[in-house]
Amino acid sequence: MPTPIIQLIGVTKKFGSFIANQAIDLAVQPSEIHAIVGENGAGKSTLMKTLAGLHLPEEGRILLRGEEVLLGNPEIAMRHGIGMVHQHFSLIESLTVTENVVLSNPPQRGGVFRKRHAEQLVRELGDRYGLTVDPRRRIADCRVGVQQRTEILKALYRNPDVLILDEPTAVLTPQEARSLMENLRTLRDNGKTIIFITHKLQEVMAIADRVTVMRAGRIVLETEISKTSPNALAVAMVGHEIHAERKEHRPDLGNKLLELDHVTCSADGVGGSSLHDVSMTLRAGEVLGVAGVEGNGQSELVEIVTGLRLPNSGTVRLKGVDVTKASSPAAMRSLGVAHIPENRISTGLATTAPLMDNLIMGVHRSAPVARGIWIDQDAARDHARKLVQEFDVRPGDIRADAGSLSGGNMQKAIVARELTGDPEIIVAAHPTRGVDIGAAEFIYEQLLRRRDKAAVLLVSSDLDEVLRLSDRIVVMYRGSVMAEVLPQGLTSETLGLLMAGIKPAGGVAAPGAGGVA
Amino acid sequence: MPLIATVAGLLITSLLLLSIEVNPLNVYAALLRGALGSLFGVSSTLRWATPLILAGLAVSIGFKAGLFNAGLSGQIYVGGFVGSLIGFSITLPWGLHPVAAILGGGVAGALWAFIPAILRRYLGASEIVTSLMLWYVAIGVADFLVRQFFRDPTSAAFLMSVKVMPSAVLPSIFPVGNVSVMLFASIGASLLLSYLSARSRLGYEVRMTGANPRFAHYSGVPTGQRLVLAFCISGFLGGLIGASESIGINQRFVSQFDPGFGFDGFLVALLANGSLAGCIPAGLFLGVLKAGGAEVERALGLSKSIIWILQGSIILFVSAHRLRFLLSRLASQLRRARWKSSPSR
Numbered sequence: 001m002p003t004p005i006i007q008l009i010g011v012t013k014k015f016g017s018f019i020a021n022q023a024i025d026l027a028v029q030p031s032e033i034h035a036i037v038g039e040n041g042a043g044k045s046t047l048m049k050t051l052a053g054l055h056l057p058e059e060g061r062i063l064l065r066g067e068e069v070l071l072g073n074p075e076i077a078m079r080h081g082i083g084m085v086h087q088h089f090s091l092i093e094s095l096t097v098t099e100n101v102v103l104s105n106p107p108q109r110g111g112v113f114r115k116r117h118a119e120q121l122v123r124e125l126g127d128r129y130g131l132t133v134d135p136r137r138r139i140a141d142c143r144v145g146v147q148q149r150t151e152i153l154k155a156l157y158r159n160p161d162v163l164i165l166d167e168p169t170a171v172l173t174p175q176e177a178r179s180l181m182e183n184l185r186t187l188r189d190n191g192k193t194i195i196f197i198t199h200k201l202q203e204v205m206a207i208a209d210r211v212t213v214m215r216a217g218r219i220v221l222e223t224e225i226s227k228t229s230p231n232a233l234a235v236a237m238v239g240h241e242i243h244a245e246r247k248e249h250r251p252d253l254g255n256k257l258l259e260l261d262h263v264t265c266s267a268d269g270v271g272g273s274s275l276h277d278v279s280m281t282l283r284a285g286e287v288l289g290v291a292g293v294e295g296n297g298q299s300e301l302v303e304i305v306t307g308l309r310l311p312n313s314g315t316v317r318l319k320g321v322d323v324t325k326a327s328s329p330a331a332m333r334s335l336g337v338a339h340i341p342e343n344r345i346s347t348g349l350a351t352t353a354p355l356m357d358n359l360i361m362g363v364h365r366s367a368p369v370a371r372g373i374w375i376d377q378d379a380a381r382d383h384a385r386k387l388v389q390e391f392d393v394r395p396g397d398i399r400a401d402a403g404s405l406s407g408g409n410m411q412k413a414i415v416a417r418e419l420t421g422d423p424e425i426i427v428a429a430h431p432t433r434g435v436d437i438g439a440a441e442f443i444y445e446q447l448l449r450r451r452d453k454a455a456v457l458l459v460s461s462d463l464d465e466v467l468r469l470s471d472r473i474v475v476m477y478r479g480s481v482m483a484e485v486l487p488q489g490l491t492s493e494t495l496g497l498l499m500a501g502i503k504p505a506g507g508v509a510a511p512g513a514g515g516v517a
Numbered sequence: 518m519p520l521i522a523t524v525a526g527l528l529i530t531s532l533l534l535l536s537i538e539v540n541p542l543n544v545y546a547a548l549l550r551g552a553l554g555s556l557f558g559v560s561s562t563l564r565w566a567t568p569l570i571l572a573g574l575a576v577s578i579g580f581k582a583g584l585f586n587a588g589l590s591g592q593i594y595v596g597g598f599v600g601s602l603i604g605f606s607i608t609l610p611w612g613l614h615p616v617a618a619i620l621g622g623g624v625a626g627a628l629w630a631f632i633p634a635i636l637r638r639y640l641g642a643s644e645i646v647t648s649l650m651l652w653y654v655a656i657g658v659a660d661f662l663v664r665q666f667f668r669d670p671t672s673a674a675f676l677m678s679v680k681v682m683p684s685a686v687l688p689s690i691f692p693v694g695n696v697s698v699m700l701f702a703s704i705g706a707s708l709l710l711s712y713l714s715a716r717s718r719l720g721y722e723v724r725m726t727g728a729n730p731r732f733a734h735y736s737g738v739p740t741g742q743r744l745v746l747a748f749c750i751s752g753f754l755g756g757l758i759g760a761s762e763s764i765g766i767n768q769r770f771v772s773q774f775d776p777g778f779g780f781d782g783f784l785v786a787l788l789a790n791g792s793l794a795g796c797i798p799a800g801l802f803l804g805v806l807k808a809g810g811a812e813v814e815r816a817l818g819l820s821k822s823i824i825w826i827l828q829g830s831i832i833l834f835v836s837a838h839r840l841r842f843l844l845s846r847l848a849s850q851l852r853r854a855r856w857k858s859s860p861s862r
Contacts, residue, residue: 291694308735338733347735350728357725361736363719373717 003066005030005162006051006082006194011060018395020046022217028162028210033184033194033505035204037236038214042477044197045087047214048164051195052084078104082279083155087197088433089147091141091154097133098122098388101153110237125153128278130186144294145176152183162205163187165196169203170434174463174496181207199436201230213237237440254284255454256320257425258305263314265300274313275300276480282425285440287447287456289470290486291463291478293499297479299342305457306339307332333362338423340414342430342459344407348414353402355393356384358402359417391416392442400449408439415443419450428451429459444469463499477501519788519799525591526831533826540729544813544823551812552805558812560694564766566804567696568758570703572778573785573796574710575754579794580786581714583727587634588648590779591655593762595629596622597661600760601770604681605667614685619760626756627749634748638741644748652779660772669769676772687765691841699761704797706754711793723747753781764824784828787835803828808834 004027013021021043028034036044049055051062053071061068064080071077074084092099098119099106107121109112119135126133131146131149139147146169155163167186171179184194184207198204204211205225213221221236223227260280267274275297282288292298303309304316307327315324318335329339340346349358349506360380363369368379381398388396391412393405402410415431428447432440447456461465466473467487475482475498483498497503531541552562572589579586586592600622609617633647660676667678687697714720726733726743734740758778763770785803789795810824 103847231530306735328737329735330739333737341735346729347731350725350732353725353728356729357721360721361725362731370718373719375716375718375721 002029004028004063005065006195007063007066008047009061009063011047011050011057011062013043013050013055013057019217021050021057024219026212026219026222027196028193030193031188031191031208032209033196035208035211036195036214037199037201037204037211037233039438042218042237042436045166047364048084048166048195048197051162052082052164077138078158078160081159081161082158082164085148085155085166085168087166087170089151089450091139091147091150094138096136096138097142097146097150097153098135100139100150101125101135101157103154104158108173122153122157125156129153129156129190130183131156143176145172146180148172148176148180149183156187159321160192160234162193162195165324167197167199167434169198175500177203199434201233204233205230218329221304234437237255237436252285252452256281257284258282258457259315259317260301260304261315261317263304263311263316265304265311267300267310274479275304276478277314278479278481278493279314280474280481280484282455283396284424284450284455284459284496286471287451287458287469289466289473290457290459290476291466291473291495291499292461292482294461296476296499298429298476300479302339302342302427302457302459303478305332305425305427306337317512329385336419336424338426340418340426340428340431342433344414345403346409349402349410351410352401354399355388355402355405355413356380356398358413359387359398361417363420369465387413387416387420390452391446408435411435412439415446419446420446422450422453424454426454426456427459428456430461431458432462432465440465463495467492467495475499519790522788522834522837523802523831525834529830530823530827534823537819539819543819544819547813547816548806548809548824550809550816552809554812556691557693558808560689560691560696561692561808562801562804563696563700563813564694564804565807566801567700567703568762568778568805569781569785569803570707570796570800571699571754571758572782573781573789573795573800574703574707575758576782577712577789577791577793577796578710578714578747578751578754580791581727582723582744583730584637584744584748584751585645586630586648586755586782587645587749587757588630588650588652588752588781589650589778590775590777591652592626592629592752593759593775593779594655595759596626596657596756596770597759597763597774598655598662598770599625599756601678601763601767602667604685604764605679605769608682609684611684612734615687615764618681618685618704618734618764619687620759622760622763623753623756626759627753630748630752630755631745632747636747637748654775659837663770663772671823677767678770681764685764686768686832687761689765693767697761697765699757699765702757703800706757707794707797710750716792719743720744745781784832786831790835813814819849 001250006028008024008026011021011024012019024047036048050057051071053074053076056072062071063140069080071080095366101122102118109118117362122133122135131153132150133146133153133466139150142150168180172180181203188194208225210222210224211228211233212219213233215237258281260278263275263278265275278301280288290298290301300309304311307329310327311324315322317323321337323331345351360369360383363383364375370374370382384398388398393409393413393416402413405413411432419426426447431443435443450456458466458469467490470487473487475485475495477499478501482501483503534544545751550558552558575589576586580589599667600618603618603621619718621836629651630648632651633644636642636647637644664676669677672829687699689695690698714724722733723743726738726740730740758774762774767774781803785796785799788799788802806828810821813819813823814821
């Protein structure tokens with residue numbers, strides 16, 4: 001076997017008393033695509049950040065091409081040829097693709113930025129690796145897929161030997177994800193070594209050469225792709241079998257809980273989109289899936305239903321009552337609307353506040369947590385502990401800041417809080433984005449359990465999720481309802497086409513005049 | 518963290534003192550002697566600590582809600598004017614009169630803070646800028662009114678109002694110096710607000726608004742109202758400072774009476790590190806520095822600015838969030854070096 005390009009020996013990283021990585025031994029061969037999979041909080045990102053020079057391990061050695069190195073900061077790692085594309089983009093929205101890519105070392109002559117030359121460099125770089133971008137476009141005007149290509153180009157601009165990608169497909173449509181996979185293959189064939197973190201096992205099976213499975217800070221499996229199966233990987237990840245089958249469900253439809261009638265709203269500011277004449281009805285007992293590529297009006301739809309935004313025209317009725325004018329988050333919540341927001345850090349939590357404070361939001365208004373003008377500390381603690389236990393939020397220290405939790409555990413905490421008190425309408429926006437299989441299964445189970453008493457509006461760009469949970473699916477495209485379809489017999493390919501604004505030949509099963517039942 | 522910063526500040530100041538060939542221990546001894554070594558020293562420390570605690574509290578309340586009350590000085594000024602106005606223009610029974618003047622000053626401060634608060638709430642105008650600008654307005658309006666209507670004709674050199682009624686004077690509770698019952702009021706206010714912030718529903722909602730306004734809004738908290746409330750409480754506390762300076766220390770309104778409590782409030786709040794009750798020790802500590810400074814000057818012939826250097830360097834280290842990070846990084850690097858040099862590997 002050739003010398004591994006990267007070799008970790010006994011690497012241990014602790015955060016306080018929490019051991020994020022324990023005695024990790026890992027070898028990555030040159031020019032391979034190496035996938036790292038594992039649940040949230042398994043230590044994947046920590047390990048990769050260690051490689052990228054963002055964390056210094058307490059113990060262990062890192063060997064690059066057989067020589068020991070000390071990766072004290074990202075700049076050193078980059079000089080050693082390690083580049084990383086992070087899960088959350090670090091692009092400057094007001095600058096162009098080119099300006100972002102060359103930011104670390106802009107081409108200049110006599111102190112003057114050579115813009116044309118830089119654009120040419122970026123175009124050539126993109127062509128070489130099949131990452132097509134418009135070098136002059138501003139980031140704010142680019143689709144997410146293009147932004148990600150820009151991130152990758154930014155890393156490639158430093159000409160690294162090793163490229164690390166942290167959950168690169170989390171925000172992409174199926175089509176974009178497929179093209180990214182192609183790009184990664186091209187990169188490997190050009191001699192780059194790729195390490196990527198993911199939750200999605202199909203991706204691993206499709207393009208990785210080797211895979212490492214992590215669980216609870218340790219490596220539990222490392223193998224060649226040809227010698228494993230998605231099922232074996234899933235079992236290694238969560239430690240037990242999981243069943244990802246859609247359970248057939250005949251909704252027992254109740255009252256109309258939510259009605260949108262010809263709702264229109266205009267776009268605000270940069271990156272917002274508008275809604276045109278959107279009508280839909282949500283009944284008790286069903287899950288209505290809203291599918292669509294991000295930025296086609298789903299966020300605005302969610303904001304209108306949850307009172308965060310007022311429509312320009314049209315009416316919103318909740319349980320038959322017109323709430324169009326009286327809409328506010330407080331009003332909608334008092335009418336029984338729960339909201340799992342699309343962005344857990346900016347909206348869903350106060351990350352600098354203790355977990356307990358995050359969990360009692362909402363229940364702090366009524367007994368037993370509220371006691372007159374006071375918050376009953378014992379009741380609040382009990383409530384928070386109960387949620388932590390029921391929803392298996394780890395680590396479950398309710399005094400720790402919510403921001404110290406991993407992404408999946410933050411999401412579980414939000415779901416726990418929002419499902420408290422049996423809401424009648426549950427608006428779930430991307431409820432399992434960036435969440436591991438185990439936690440996602442758990443969240444699905446919780447949502448489906450609520451379905452009998454409540455209505456669920458599920459907004460997601462994860463097609464498998466939409467297909468699996470929904471009783472009915474609405475596809476949004478450019479702010480309008482593109483189609484309303486039934487999940488039975490619908491493939492993710494057909495759904496993907498509808499999301500791209502293309503009506504497939506032959507049509508799809510649509511709910512008849514008699515509705516779904 | 519504030520403790521580490523204090524030690525670091527003392528060290529830096531010591532180096533500076535050594536460089537001018539002064540024994541730092543003598544300076545610190547003089548400082549403590551001046552502040553705590555005599556009844557007068559103690560009373561002087563407490564006199565300064567009273568407004569400092571209130572000012573720190575006012576700033577900290579703003580921080581809790583995510584607001585920056587840069588215009589605290591303006592609210593202090595308005596409170597000082599209205600407090601003295603109640604003191605010299607109306608007659609009330611002894612005992613009631615100071616209370617009315619103090620509360621009146623507080624309300625005036627709260628109203629002065631209300632303006633930037635609603636500008637922030639409805640127009641999104643930065644409260645930092647608007648409240649700071651209103652400070653100048655406060656000085657202009659109060660000085661104008663005093664000059665036109667309430668000026669003490671016997672004082673030609675300084676702009677000051679007539680004296681407040683004897684019934685309005687806030688008496689000293691110490692045999693020497695100028696310590697008033699406001700000392701207990703400031704400590705009481707710290708404890709009360711600390712308890713309210715930690716335990717009441719309103720306090721919780723204010724804290725959540727400060728921690729993440731989007732989260733609070735999404736959760737149905739009326740964030741606009743909470744911001745206004747917190748800012749007005751901050752202004753109220755500022756008004757209390759002004760009023761008690763007017764009827765307690767000066768016994769009249771004196772133009773430019775505020776030696777910079779509005780900004781000292783930020784020092785206290787930074788030292789208290791986000792804790793409302795922590796403003797009590799932080800205010801007392803800065804009170805010691807203020808009171809002891811005079812003795813340093815007198816006994817050692819050093820400029821008082823050495824105290825400002827000490828204050829400044831402590832604050833510098835308190836606000837250096839990265840300090841802790843750098844220290845832990847250094848520790849881990851040392852650990853690593855030791856590990857690498859150990860022969861067993």
